[in-house]
Amino acid sequence: MFYYVYIIYNIKYDKFYIGQTNNLKRRVIEHNLGKLNYTSKYQEKWILVYKKRVSTRKEAIEYENFLKKQKKIKIFIKNFAETIFQLASPEASGLHTGGQGFKSCLVRIY
DSSP states (O other): OOEEEEEEEETTTTEEEEEEESOHHHHHHHHHTTOSHHHHTSOSOEEEEEEEEESSHHHHHHHHHHHHHOHHHHHHHHHHHHHHHHHTSTTSTTOOOTTOGGGGGSOOOO
């Protein structure tokens, strides 16, 4: 069994969440249905922007904790997301996203 460390982003509230799970699809759905404490406060859609697969739950917990402690990673993630959104905007010259806007540039699993 594999585990995933993931980062989701809420566009409306400009919030990120870092977590770990053994079922990524289910977990993102739970976040979007408001079934998990932290993310249930924000009533808009959460988008998966990063995932990393690891072999054990221990690895997942360690990597999740590492990411949560890194101030620089949070700045990087925010800048990464802003860059993706800018590149995928309809105004970006030469970029075709199939009418999906920035959402087509982010990881989608459902």
